[in-house]
Amino acid sequence: MNARPWLLLLSVFAIATCGLVYELIAGTLASYLLGDSVTQFSTIIGVYLFAMGVGSYLSRFVTGNLVGTFIRVEFLIALLGGCSASILFLIFGWTISFRIPLYSIVFLIGCFVGLEIPLLLRILEGRFAFKDLVSNVFSFDYIGALLASLLFPLVLVPHLGLVRSAFLFGLINAAVGMLALVMLRNEIPRLRSHWVTGLSVAAILIAGFIHGSEITRWGEYAAFPDPVIYADSTPYQRLVLTKKNDELRLYLNSNLQFSSKDEYRYHESLVHPGLSRLPEAKRVLILGGGDGLAAREVLRYPRVESITLVDLDPAMTELFSSNAMLRLQNADALKSPRVKVENADAFAWLAVERDPFDFVIIDFPDPSNFSLGKLYSTTFYQRLLKVMAPKAALVVQSTSPFVARQSFWCVDATLRACGLQTEPYHALVPSFGEWGFILASRQPLSGPAILPEGLRFVNEEVLAQLPRFPPDMSRIETEVNRLNNQALVHYFEEDWAR
């Protein structure tokens, strides 16, 4: 028998492998980005198989120029399948409804893959006996599927990653197309234009394969408006610093932590309304705030003898005490002899007996999950009270009273449920919006505010305005946040879903 038909059968095998790999890539990527792998995999498989059916059906409308169409389809699959992972990664940061491009791409690839086999069957018709042909084509198809399902988890994902695997298999599709170009050159009109298409597709894919890891990184950073200058995954969080002109921004798990443009508004508001009215405060505790910016504000008070800063993530405090640009931001606060940094989980840290503090600043991330919600619970504040001197006060960053009104007042209700007097207030921080804080103490704070030198935002006038809430942010009744109801996390989800 002539060797050529066998080569074509081999391409069935290659095609089948590629087809399944694209499907696996889409499923895995969707599980990664959207979660719930069972749903993602089943819907992707469903859409893909259905699309293959559509493709097979459409194949009947291809009448003339079978080989030419087959080769064009091959190059299309190569391009689409090869780029699928990178396209999906890149658009994830930008689109609101990721599912639309996801299923469209899966559907298109499925359609083209569905076209392939009927076309190939028809090309091979006459070169084999019909019963051999069907048997051969399907055997190779299924063997290819097996190979893909083994290669994918064992070799491709661990060694190449999704983006580069896709490019690699795109290249295989392109190679199949070019093989057909070589072998069936006599049956194809306009050979040249096919070669041009094929080679340019291959060039794109090779470029993609080489730069695969950069594309992944881009995709990740597409979510950030400014150029990323530093990124690190710690066991606790993902730190990303961006910089544009003079503006530095820190993101923790993609949430903006501060912008150097207006962070002074946030940190002055966090620290001074409380501390300026505690003339005897000598010992200050900061929970969270590993960026040292709150510490910088506290250091403005010569009477403060010691600041204990408890932050979970050593990578964070390390970064902010070593990087020159960041040390400029926090005025080298973390290196001050008055500041002691401890890397510990705040809840556990509070379980140990401590000398009492006069002022406590709580600057935790927003209560977006149950682990964080615990740090805003009655139990947490009760523990905290044990390390607070009788006349001490605490202040909590309490999310936005405008966007997350229920959440803000829930923190207030929780503090009051612990027997504290509260003074809620808010300030405008342009990069965040209206931001809220709650000052709390056993007895109402009396004394006049004596502000330190050099503030850019807080002065006496501003201090008088901060506690005034317009009607759209004013107090509403909420539940108390407890470990056993996590009311705050539920409010927070509701508030930000609006």
Place this chain on the structure above:
Amino acid sequence: MNRRRFLQASAAAPALWTGSCTRQQVIPGQIVGASASIGHRLRDLRALPKPSRFLKADVIIAGGGIAGLAAAHQLQKTGVQNFVVLDLESAAGGNSISGRNAVSAYPWGAHYVPLPGRDCHEILAFFEEIGLIQGHDAAGRPIYDELALCHEAHERLFIHGQWESGLQPRTGLKPSEKEEFEAFDAVIQSFQERRAFTLPLDRSSRDPAWLELDRLTMSAWMAQQGWTSIPLRWYVDYCCRDDFGGSIDQVSAWAGIHYFASRSGEAANATRGTVLTWPEGNGYLVNQLVKSLQSRLLPGHVILHMQQEKNTVQTDAMDVSTGEVIRFESRAAVCAMPRFIAQRLIPGLPTFALSYAPWVVTNLTLDELPPSPGVLPAWDSVIYRGPALGYINATHQGLNAVPQATVITHYDVLSDRPPQQARQWMQSQSHADWCQRVFAHLQPAHPDLPDHVQQVDVWLWGHGMIRPDPGFIWGTDRAQMLQQRPPMFFAHSDMSGMSLFEEAYTRGVWVADEVRTWLG
């Protein structure tokens, strides 16, 4: 999830549906368990070994489960100091025993107590004593220690390929199925309002109309109500298996309804239906009870024989480590062992054929809770229509801010075959068999579970808990079991027909008061 972990996880995902699961490696861990071998040795003893040491006490408490420990605690409170608690295991606690490894403490059996209802005076008092109840609000509702109230999220159910919160199925219910749930909830609420079913159960209404329900199976009663939908039957069956170790075809309707209708507990700082739990489960309560006993608790002592002689009780116990037999002479004794054991050790005690459900409890140490995208992990995770009862997470009550290694406790009651047969089958299974079984139960929800497992330990409870078969709770056998035989007294949850902390503890307190009176 970071990139490395994502790659690992995504590598496992395709294996799920290509069926190419290739992990064939030995998982560390062992089969531990209520010293069945000691029990069997006892059963096979021909002649009782002779005692070589003789000791005296006012009271001997035979068995250091919750009932025995509660009796000891209460005796102490009423001024009786000269007593000894004997238990065959190396630690007290019985079915509420717990374990601990480098990652966490974890339960081996009982793992929670619902908020005690208003009829649980003894338990409310105990909780106040140990600081679990810290005060009361204006309405008189107890304020609980919030570290012990089950943290949010409490329960979740894996149904139709996804997790949802709560145990009552909701996803994909037909309107008629929803209506059945509503009807069921309404009937239960009316039972609750009538306060006919209480804990401890002997304080329940004796109205014959209710006691009648003890003659039917739960399944038959549900059929009478016209409730036949699969989701509701699954839910009620799940609850019965979880609490009684028996299916709705095995337990009585009175018991089944009691489960739902008796939980009337309230709290100032928690909603109804909240439970109290700790990393070590009810092992926490055991530790509170054991604290003050010191040398009066003798673990590792198996009781061989108990007998009344004139107005004393003679108790022979063997030190498991040395083989030495000690005879204790006491003015009174509390038998706090399971009834099926007491029947063998105490001559003349009426014997009953009791059903006990065999349980298998598996503690899996994991490098982290298997990620389940889209939902937050809960304390209790259950798989809809799964063969076992799901698992609880020992570190759920922890306060750590970051995901961490954990221990999950998987519960499996062998209610699908006759108990005797199930017990034999249990003994024939290897550690690898149990690992495979637990993976098979959990993998539908956590395909990548084996990648997270570091250790698997298994506890076999051959006679895990008494099962409230129809006619038992309000029948004549139990009535006879309740009769005390001074100077020999009895306290064990078997006497309730329901294996619950509330029953065991209250029986312990009651019996201590009777012993106190008897001693004069």
